[in-house]
Amino acid sequence: SIAPGAELFFATETPGTAGLLQAIEDLSQAGVDIIVDDVTRPAAYPFQDDEVAVAVKRASDAGILYFTSSGNTGNALNGRASSYEADYRSGTGPVLREGYMDLHLFDDNSWGNTLIANASIVCLFWSDPIGASANDYDLYVYDANLNLVNYSADFQDGNGFPIECVFGVEYTQILVVMRDEGAERRAIHLAVSGGDYQPGMLFTTAGGIRGHQGSAGAFAVAATSAAGQTTPFTPESRVEAFSTDGFRRILFEADGTPITPGDFSLSGGELRRKPDITAADGVATNVPGFESFFGTSAAAPNAAGIAALMLQANRDLTPAQVREIFAETAIDIEAPGIDPNSGNGIVMATAVLQYLLQTKSISTMGPLAGIALA
Numbered sequence: 001s002i003a004p005g006a007e008l009f010f011a012t013e014t015p016g017t018a019g020l021l022q023a024i025e026d027l028s029q030a031g032v033d034i035i036v037d038d039v040t041r042p043a044a045y046p047f048q049d050d051e052v053a054v055a056v057k058r059a060s061d062a063g064i065l066y067f068t069s070s071g072n073t074g075n076a077l078n079g080r081a082s083s084y085e086a087d088y089r090s091g092t093g094p095v096l097r098e099g100y101m102d103l104h105l106f107d108d109n110s111w112g113n114t115l116i117a118n119a120s121i122v123c124l125f126w127s128d129p130i131g132a133s134a135n136d137y138d139l140y141v142y143d144a145n146l147n148l149v150n151y152s153a154d155f156q157d158g159n160g161f162p163i164e165c166v167f168g169v170e171y172t173q174i175l176v177v178m179r180d181e182g183a184e185r186r187a188i189h190l191a192v193s194g195g196d197y198q199p200g201m202l203f204t205t206a207g208g209i210r211g212h213q214g215s216a217g218a219f220a221v222a223a224t225s226a227a228g229q230t231t232p233f234t235p236e237s238r239v240e241a242f243s244t245d246g247f248r249r250i251l252f253e254a255d256g257t258p259i260t261p262g263d264f265s266l267s268g269g270e271l272r273r274k275p276d277i278t279a280a281d282g283v284a285t286n287v288p289g290f291e292s293f294f295g296t297s298a299a300a301p302n303a304a305g306i307a308a309l310m311l312q313a314n315r316d317l318t319p320a321q322v323r324e325i326f327a328e329t330a331i332d333i334e335a336p337g338i339d340p341n342s343g344n345g346i347v348m349a350t351a352v353l354q355y356l357l358q359t360k361s362i363s364t365m366g367p368l369a370g371i372a373l374a
Contacts, residue, residue, distance in 0.1 A: 002305030002349065005312055017041065017052060024055045028064060033311055035059060036067040036304040038297035042120075042193040043163060044211020046085070047127045047269070048252035053215035057254075060217025060319050065311075067219045067304040069296035070275040071244035073191075073208045074198040075341050077334070078241035082192040082200035083208040084113060085249075087265045088126070088177075088185045095142055095176055104177040104188060106203040112142065112174035113190065114202040119169050120194025124152070124177060125210075126186040127264040128162040129256030136180035137188070139164040144172050162186075175201065187251070187266050198242060206245045206340050209274045214248035217319070219307075219326075220275040222342050223299035224333070227282030227292055233348070237333050239278055239341045243296055246274035246340040275343040277326050278333065279303035306349045313356045329355050 009030055011023035020039055027035050044050060049057065056066050074080030090102040093111025106113050115122075124139040133156040141150035150173075152164035169175075177188060191210070192200030213220040222243040224233065251269035252258055260268035281298035285291060307322055317325075327338075329352050330345035338344055 002302065003308035003312060006308045020052055021055055024052075024059060028059050028062065032064060034065045034067065034304050034307055036301050038069040038295075038300055040069070040071045040073075040193075040213070041211055042123055042191070043165065044213075045130055045163070046125050046189045046191075046207075046210035046214070046248065047187065047250060048130050048256070049215060049250065049254040050130060050211060052212040053218075054254050056212045056215040057217035063318060065219065065304070065307050065319055065322055066217055067221055067300045067307070068213050069300040070209055070213055070220045070222045072242045072295050072297075073193070073200075073244045074242050075208070075239065075245035076204060076206040077245065077341055080198040080241045081204035081206065081208060081245065082197045083205065084190040084201060084203055085187065085205050085207045085266065087187050088179065090179070090185070093176070095140065095146055097140070097178060099181060100138075100178040101181045101183065102179055104179070110203070112176045115169055115171055115173045115175065115192070115200065116202055117192070117197045117200050118171050118195040119192045119197045119200055121165055121167050122169050122175060123163055123165040123191050123193070125189040125191070126162045127251045128156070128186060129252050131161055132158065132256050133160040133162040134158040135162075135183040135186055137162070137164065137183060137186070138178050138180065139166055140176045140178060141166055141169055142174045142176060144174070149173060186264050187249075207247060207249070208244040209246045209248050213244075214246075214250065214272055214274050216272060219277060219303065219323070220246075220343070221296060221300040221303045222275040222278040223281040223294075223296045224278050224342070224346055225282040225294070226280035227294070233280075233331050233333075233346045235331060235333055237331065237346060239334065240281065240294075243341065244275075246272070246343075248272045248274045273338045273343065275341075276323070277303055277330060277344050278342040278346045279306070280346075303347055306347055306352060309349055310352055310356065313353060325352055325355055
């Protein structure tokens, strides 16, 4: 245990958004100091804080340190990304259907994005406010012979949700994004989830983090491997190839108000530098089946444990102060400064405690509440 003096609480999440929201509320009401989860949601929105992201920000504003795994959908630097994000680019192609104005052109002017792995679900998002989309975009899936095999074509008329999802898509099938007549151009985001999805599509980009991992109140945690490490981490350390990357562009306030009215492209809005930090995975545990625990699901509780030590040293630290200390003490890896793969870099228990000692911020406290969501 990183922080053996911590008192642990657990909230068993009922599947779905409502269950996660209830777990956050229950732990907050229990008076915890730290929450850590490893929940990723296929339908989590990229361009606006959804209700879970809002709940995370509310917990942070109340003084709770909220840690969440960045996800295991891969990053573009390592060629393992499973998302694609771009401003809509009008074009045509052999599968353009009647009633649609045009379709999106991917890289190389391709009218489709070929799946290079099986996936349980692919979701299309575009930059309209949640629950108030008046621009109708649809997602179609074709086989290699251009036969239609799947589609999602809900109608958005001003009260719709800017999302279309298809299920059970397969290797070599082709994803096509079509824009209905009268729909304005928006930024789009395609996300592959489940299955053997790294990389998920022929054309991918950075920016896989979305949903509550992109909340301003969250500590989104990337992973770097400690497996077999006999020496400390160094600036030459790297994130795991499966660790989900950022950054995250937010174009709407939580209530749906545009951040940059009239500009709904990837040059507008607010850029959030997510993930925030990186922590170790591949650590040894005594839990059956997790003797070597890999994934950002392992990295997030390691970072939360370091935060617990910090609160044991100084009970009065705020989320903003913890964020600042992490930034000051992390081992800078990947690109210099805050980067889309590692955030501020690898957080280290020794470094943060030395920082607190040097700034004479030590105070005595009793047991701490440390939290893990199942």
